Amino acid sequence: MIERDVKILFSDTFLIGIMFANFCIDLFVTAATFGNLIGSSYFLRIAPGSNLITAMVAAFQSGRDIWREKYIKDLASYLLTLPISRRIFALSRITGGVARSVIATFPGTLVISYLYGILFSPRLIEAFVIVGVFSLGIVGLSIAVSAFASTIEVFATVRSAIQLYLSFLSTIFYDVSLFPAIVQPIVQTNPMTWAMQAFRALQSQGSTLYPISVLVGPSLAFALLGAFCYLWYTKL
Template identity: 30%
Template structure:
């Protein structure tokens, strides 16, 4: 069982090599976003050291969208009928889904190492153990987001619908979080959803790890991210098992 889990993880992690151009563009986008937009906007806002705040936040947003890429992989695999092959293999279905969530998570973490290094270079590292603890939280976010992606694509069973819904979720989940702005500056109807948003907790945990301005309790954020990962992976297993068996991909 462990062998199969590692093989599924390995396969998803190796897929990273196939997306070289996508990753380079993503890194370039991150670099420009921080050095141009972040820098310019930091002169306009009252938050102290906003450039650092922004750089940490947008790294979490980048991690989120890279982790969500597993949903596009599954969507493409389904369109090529590749899902049937995976379902026919002598691998326990739960192992298959957990492996894909973990593989997708590790992959996104590896894929965002250059932006992470740039962020660390920009802000500086004050306490390595704390930074490692925060990074584990980010890894939990990656696993959870990959699980969310698997759940969505399994539920919708449609490449087009998946594209549209992920675009909509991306717009809301990033904006209704503390990725770009602190909760203190949000109206209550924004701050309430932001308080339960896993991206908020990941961003705050990362800022705490970097030793810059952060809101909330890091332990609580860690627990939220762990719960998010467990909930999304469980939902992913449930939906993948029930929805992917039976075909009907559109």
């Protein structure tokens, strides 16, 4: 199943190109523009957000594919007859989704690593770990949404709401202290905030252990939620 999900990603090379183009636009238009307004250091500060947004988009493709299998392609009943347990099946869908996200963001992660001066450093591995752990949670959320969405419009609406929360109620663009006090707890608990902090620690040569360890918690919780919802959905 993991191999199948990864092959689906490569079967649509146009989609991969679009995701990388979006990353480039976010990085070299949005981030560079803000960097010119405020300073080059700000460009480097928000640059990882472009890559994590791409990871988020790629991760939500997993949920979209599961929804399509059920309502459009009518593949769900066939896939569930394969000789593997449903728990392994659910785990493979999540693992496949994470693999797709890491592959889709591979060029972007290399670009960010080059900008941060760690392209030829062992810390490059940490960059991919951050993307993988972050994607784990988003894949779980996307699968959970697909299990309950009865129409593609519902799926798209919930996906957009989650993406807005992750993008604009996080520290991609601003420090936590710049948000209203009532919103700060939401920003501080945003998985995107911890992923950004981990990436920024790579630039400053600081330790990524703490932000990654904090990010692991919600990512595992969302992945388990996605697996549980998928198991529930497959019993219908």
